[in-house]
C-alpha cells in the first residue's frame with residue numbers, strides 16, 4: 190500500500206475543501222462524578238414514612254426527612270444496582286411526583302445528566318434537613334413489570350421506596366422507618382417492630398443496608414408458622430394468599446418445611462441471622478419470585494402450592510434455594526459482587542458459586558428435608574442435565590460468560606434462548622458442584638464430601654451476618670482444604686471450555702445414567718401445569734422430541750435451536766392452527782408424535798405467522814421423549830448418599 194501522507198497533503202492543498210475544514214468534534218470533559226461512598230458515619234438519622242394503603246392505584250407514597258450539613262449541592266441517590274438481581278434493575282422509571290422542600294419552601298432539583306439515578310438538590314445555607322416526597326408507581330399491568338400490589342397482597346421492597354445520600358457506605362446511614370398499610374392487613378418482615386398504632390407500624394431504628402435487605406410482605410390473609418423450637422434464632426414461615434383456603438398447611442407439609450431448617454443446620458453447622466422469615470406469597474396474581482436476603486427471603490409461588498402439593502413439585506426447591514442464600518450469597522459473597530452502596534457497579538464473575546452452588550444445595554436440601562421424594566429429586570436432576578446437555582449455545586459460549594446475563598438482559602423474553610444461552614450459571618453451575626461432590630466422595634472413599642466444604646466455607650462465624658467476601662482463589666483453596674486436587678484447573682476447565690454436551694461426569698460418578706423414554710418427567714409435568722412458566726400460561730413441553738414448547742391455543746413459546754421444529758421453519762410467536770389436517774387442540778401434538786413414530790411421514794402443521802399462513806413438515810419419528818435417571822449398578826449409589834437426610 191502507498192503511504193497516505195502525500196495524498197492528504199494534496200487534498201489539504203485544495204481550496205474550499207469543506208470536508209477537512211475541521212478535524213471533527215472534541216470530546217467534552219466527563220460530567221463530574223457523584224461522590225464515592227466512604228466508610229464514615231452519616232451525620233444524622235433519616236426518617237422515612239411509606240404509605241402503601243392505596244392498593245386501588247397500586248401506589249406507595251413516600252416522605253423522607255433527610256438531615257443535611259450546611260447548604261449547597263446535595264446529591265441523593267435512588268438505588269440502581271440491586272443485591273440478589275446482581276444488575277442495574279433499580280425501578281427509577283416508576284418514581285414520580287418528586288418534590289424537595291426546606292421549612293415548607295420548595296427547593297429546585299435537577300437530575301444528574303450522566304447518572305439518571307442521582308438528583309442534585311440546591312439546599313440553602315444553614316439548612317439542617319430537607320423534606321422529600323415522591324410516589325412509587327408499582328406496575329398496573331404485565332407490560333409494566335411483575336405485579337407487586339393487589340387487593341390481597343403487597344410485596345414491598347425498600348429499594349423502590351427510598352432516596353439516600355451519596356458519599357456514604359449504606360451500613361453507615363441510620364434510618365427510622367414507618368409503614369402504613371390498608372386497614373385490617375397484617376405483615377411480615379425481617380425488620381423489627383417498635384410499635385403499631387392502627388394501620389401505621391414504626392420499625393426499630395436500623396441502617397440503610399439492613400432496610401434494603403428487609404422487604405415487607407403484607408395482606409389480609411396471612412398465616413405464620415414457627416419452623417424451629419424456641420431458641421436463640423427463630424425461623425418463621427409467613428404465608429400470604431389471595432384467599433384463606435390457600436393458607437392451609439397440612440402437618441406433613443409443615444414437617445418437611447421444618448426439616449429444611451434442621452437439615453440446613455446439619456449441613457452448614459451454623460446460621461447467619463438472629464431471626465429468619467420466609468415471606469411466601471401463594472397467588473396467581475402477584476409475580477413468581479425468589480429473592481434472597483440475610484434474614485428473610487421473598488418466595489412467590491402459584492396458587493395450589495400447599496392445596497395441590499404434588500403438582501407443585503417443581504416449585505419445591507424455591508425455599509431451600511433462597512434459604513441457602515443466607516449462607517451462600519448474603520453471608521459469603523463474591524468480593525467483586527459486594528458493593529458499599531446501591532449505586533456502585535457490581536461484577537458478577539462468581540455467580541456460578543453464588544447461584545450455581547445454591548441451586549445444588551437447593552436440590553439436595555429439598556430431598557434431605559422431604560420436600561421432594563428421592564424419585565422427584567432424581568427427575569429434577571434428570572431434567573436439568575437433559576436441558577443443559579441439549580443447549581446448542583454451549584458450542585460458542587462458555588459458562589463463565591453467562592454470568593453477565595442479568596446485566597446484558599434483565600430477564601426480557603429472548604428470541605432464541607437455547608442458542609444465546611441465558612443464566613446457565615444457575616443449573617449448569619449446579620452440575621459443576623455435583624461433579625466436585627462426587628469427585629471428593631470417590632477420591633476419599635466416602636470419608637469426605639461437599640458437605641465438608643459447605644461447613645468450612647459457608648458455615649464460619651456462626652450467628653454473624655456481616656458479609657465475608659471471597660475470590661476464585663479462595664474457592665479453590667477451600668476445596669483443597671477438604672480434599673487435595675487441582676481444583677483451580679478443574680473449575681476453569683468447566684467454566685471456560687466450549688463444546689457440545691453438559692458436564693455429566695458427576696452423574697456418572699454418582700452411579701446413574703441419563704436416559705430418555707416415553708414416560709413423562711414428573712418435574713417437567715409440574716412445570717407445564719404451573720401456568721406461570723415462560724409467558725405465564727400453561728405449556729406442553731416437547732423440547733426433547735419435536736424441539737418446541739407450545740402454550741395455550743397453539744402459540745409457540747420456544748423453539749429449540751437447530752431441532753426438528755427449527756429445521757422445519759418454526760419460530761417462537763407463530764401459532765399452530767392445524768396438525769395433520771385437523772384443527773389444533775391441546776393433545777394434537779402428542780397424538781401426532783405417536784402417529785409419526787410408526788411411519789416415515791413427517792407431521793404436517795399449518796401455522797400462522799405474523800402476516801400469513803404456511804404449511805410446515807416436522808421430521809421427527811423418535812416418539813415421545815422425556816429424560817430420566819437410570820441406575821448404573823456397576824458403581825456405588827453416591828446420589829442416594831448425597832440426597833439422604835443427615836442425622
Ligand SMILES: [Zn+2]
Nearest residue numbers: 510514544547
Ligand atoms: Zn438464587
